[in-house]
Amino acid sequence: MARRANVSRATASLVIRNSPLVGEATRQRVQAAIEELGYVYNLGAARLRAERSHTVGVIVPNLTNPFFAELLAGIESVVDVAGMVVLLANNAELVDRQNTVVRRMREHGVDGVILCPAAGTGTDLFERLAEWNLPLVQVLRHFSLHADYAGVDYAGGMRQAVEYLSSLGHERIAFAVHGPVHPAYQERVDGFREAMSAHGFDASMIVRVPDQLAQIAEATHLLFEQAAEPTAVLCFNDVIALGLAAGLYDRGIAIGRDLSLVGFDDVTDAEAVRPRLTSVSTMPAAIGENAARLLLDRLADPALPPRRMVRPTVLHVRQSCGPAAVVTA
Amino acid sequence: MARRANVSRATASLVIRNSPLVGEATRQRVQAAIEELGYVYNLGAARLRAERSHTVGVIVPNLTNPFFAELLAGIESVVDVAGMVVLLANNAELVDRQNTVVRRMREHGVDGVILCPAAGTGTDLFERLAEWNLPLVQVLRHFSLHADYAGVDYAGGMRQAVEYLSSLGHERIAFAVHGPVHPAYQERVDGFREAMSAHGFDASMIVRVPDQLAQIAEATHLLFEQAAEPTAVLCFNDVIALGLAAGLYDRGIAIGRDLSLVGFDDVTDAEAVRPRLTSVSTMPAAIGENAARLLLDRLADPALPPRRMVRPTVLHVRQSCGPAAVVTA
Numbered sequence: 182m183a184r185r186a187n188v189s190r191a192t193a194s195l196v197i198r199n200s201p202l203v204g205e206a207t208r209q210r211v212q213a214a215i216e217e218l219g220y221v222y223n224l225g226a227a228r229l230r231a232e233r234s235h236t237v238g239v240i241v242p243n244l245t246n247p248f249f250a251e252l253l254a255g256i257e258s259v260v261d262v263a264g265m266v267v268l269l270a271n272n273a274e275l276v277d278r279q280n281t282v283v284r285r286m287r288e289h290g291v292d293g294v295i296l297c298p299a300a301g302t303g304t305d306l307f308e309r310l311a312e313w314n315l316p317l318v319q320v321l322r323h324f325s326l327h328a329d330y331a332g333v334d335y336a337g338g339m340r341q342a343v344e345y346l347s348s349l350g351h352e353r354i355a356f357a358v359h360g361p362v363h364p365a366y367q368e369r370v371d372g373f374r375e376a377m378s379a380h381g382f383d384a385s386m387i388v389r390v391p392d393q394l395a396q397i398a399e400a401t402h403l404l405f406e407q408a409a410e411p412t413a414v415l416c417f418n419d420v421i422a423l424g425l426a427a428g429l430y431d432r433g434i435a436i437g438r439d440l441s442l443v444g445f446d447d448v449t450d451a452e453a454v455r456p457r458l459t460s461v462s463t464m465p466a467a468i469g470e471n472a473a474r475l476l477l478d479r480l481a482d483p484a485l486p487p488r489r490m491v492r493p494t495v496l497h498v499r500q501s502c503g504p505a506a507v508v509t510a
Numbered sequence: 511m512a513r514r515a516n517v518s519r520a521t522a523s524l525v526i527r528n529s530p531l532v533g534e535a536t537r538q539r540v541q542a543a544i545e546e547l548g549y550v551y552n553l554g555a556a557r558l559r560a561e562r563s564h565t566v567g568v569i570v571p572n573l574t575n576p577f578f579a580e581l582l583a584g585i586e587s588v589v590d591v592a593g594m595v596v597l598l599a600n601n602a603e604l605v606d607r608q609n610t611v612v613r614r615m616r617e618h619g620v621d622g623v624i625l626c627p628a629a630g631t632g633t634d635l636f637e638r639l640a641e642w643n644l645p646l647v648q649v650l651r652h653f654s655l656h657a658d659y660a661g662v663d664y665a666g667g668m669r670q671a672v673e674y675l676s677s678l679g680h681e682r683i684a685f686a687v688h689g690p691v692h693p694a695y696q697e698r699v700d701g702f703r704e705a706m707s708a709h710g711f712d713a714s715m716i717v718r719v720p721d722q723l724a725q726i727a728e729a730t731h732l733l734f735e736q737a738a739e740p741t742a743v744l745c746f747n748d749v750i751a752l753g754l755a756a757g758l759y760d761r762g763i764a765i766g767r768d769l770s771l772v773g774f775d776d777v778t779d780a781e782a783v784r785p786r787l788t789s790v791s792t793m794p795a796a797i798g799e800n801a802a803r804l805l806l807d808r809l810a811d812p813a814l815p816p817r818r819m820v821r822p823t824v825l826h827v828r829q830s831c832g833p834a835a836v837v838t839a
Binding site: 187188206207210234235236239244245246247249250251253254257261266267268269270271282285286289394395397398423424426427430431449450452453454455466 | 516517535536539563564565568573574575576578579580582583586590593595596597598599600611614615618723724726727752753755756759760778779781782783784795
């Protein structure tokens with residue numbers, strides 16, 4: 182078909198994918214050839230492979246967060262082995278910006294997109310991508326049942342942490358949270374509530390702290406302004422745990438003795454702080470690898486039903502928790 | 511010319527840039543049109559702009575290092591405002607792998623490349639890129655005088671740190687290093703030696719520690735196996751400082767009182783550890799912004815002579831240093 186239209190395969194492929202990069206004259210010529218040859222749009226997988234741009238669009242909310250950096254490294258490692266490259270953008274957690282970068286990815290003819298959707302993403306985004314025939318994998322945040330998803334069992338991680346703290350005698354457990362509300366946020370909060378209720382504990386101590394690491398320490402006092410004083414604090418992520426660890430140090434509170442602290446994500450720093458941070462491992466690099474594999478599978482077989490790959494978490498016990506102090510009334 | 515050859519501007523541009531993505535027949539047709547029209551390869555800047563792919567290749571050694579994540583965020587922010595996107599790859603600090611990803615970037619028709627060259631990069635890489643007419647900006651590591659460079663004044667940073675420690679009475683200062691030997695490594699080591707010599711101090715206490723954060727703490731004993739016991743430790747980067755801080759905590763050595771510690775780079779964690787880490791700020795996001803600006807300037811005017819943008823460092827004094835203890839023989 183490309184030969185009949187007297188254009189390169191790459192150009193023909195751009196026309197088929199409705200790329201705005203192709204000039205109108207070329208588009209008409211290729212379209213004419215398509216009709217003349219009775220070319221069917223729904224090409225077989227093998228045929229499609231040859232027409233690909235070998236680029237994968239990756240969109241994350243924030244590049245400086247080490248969690249997303251590890252996720253990206255995992256995606257890149259699998260994409261690289263497949264002989265493809267990553268086109269990278271950040272949506273800055275803004276829906277409008279996300280629309281812009283998704284459009285730009287399409288203009289660059291990516292074969293598919295791995296997206297960590299911004300908080301507030303609506304169904305319109307998924308409809309648009311489906312119209313464009315642009316394969317999509319959602320990562321970390323599950324917005325649409327109609328697209329592939331790679332994530333982690335946040336609720337399971339919350340259960341593991343509450344179970345462990347309960348085994349040390351803790352009942353008054355606070356949950357320190359921050360950031361925008363998105364499905365991954367909601368899953369963690371719901372997971373915390375369910376795990377606490379399952380043990381008959383009060384799940385109402387949910388404490389919002391600032392987003393920036395350097396400011397979290399100064400919000401530590403919020404932990405001690407609750408209805409009951411917590412003996413343990415479970416954190417939404419390790420950034421919060423590291424910030425609170427600094428704030429507790431500043432107040433002369435010994436972590437693991439006076440107050441137990443559990444992080445979530447288990448980033449590299451968890452091992453390096455003192456006392457070493459007990460944290461729920463989510464292994465972002467492995468999630469990234471899963472997301473890339475889902476996309477490669479989808480490219481090989483576009484007819485696959487939507488799939489979910491949800492990794493289990495692992496509680497990594499270190500030094501930041503101890504037995505609950507005996508209650509003194 | 512594109513019209514004469516009956517191809518899109520994008521395809522004509524690929525031919526002009528010698529892209530292997532274009533089929534042989536198309537290439538010949540475009541070449542014929544070029545000759546027929548007396549088309550001159552050295553197009554004006556405005557003309558070139560219209561032929562661009564609007565992608566920038568970015569190659570870094572390691573995506574999970576927060577330093578490179580911040581650098582990448584800085585690059586992406588400027589590239590994004592220019593309406594372009596980032597094609598991302600890592601060279602894993604391997605020259606062979608770097609050759610592969612550079613070739614792949616070219617095949618994808620990037621307008622230019624921002625590269626943090628792997629240790630051991632030879633002049634052949636720069637010659638090849640010049641042959642391909644592929645604009646290049648070196649970032650952080652200055653390998654070639656014939657290409658643009660965005661970096662930071664490592665030697666100046668070393669001077670600031672040694673000056674500050676000297677002002678607190680320190681003379682026996684160890685320098686803790688790790689990682690592969692590349693120009694940025696050499697600049698820091700030379701900078702340390704010169705700064706120490708300028709004060710009349712012995713610059714021979716250079717201590718190599720492991721690369722991984724979690725293993726650095728266990729190498730802390732190396733600090734105390736030197737010819738003379740150091741009263742202060744200057745670190746090659748903050749990763750080393752955080753690792754040693756953990757190791758010193760494990761040995762019951764109070765940072766800032768028993769031993770002074772200075773980091774380098776001033777990543778986010780420097781503010782969150784306790785005691786807060788004094789560190790030399792290199793501001794990787796700002797270096798990334800400079801690299802992107804150099805590349806945009808180069809694309810606008812390929813005839814510019816090679817330029818260097820070297821940012822000054824800023825010593826960020828926090829709590830990890832104190833006066834040198836009185837010498838007890």
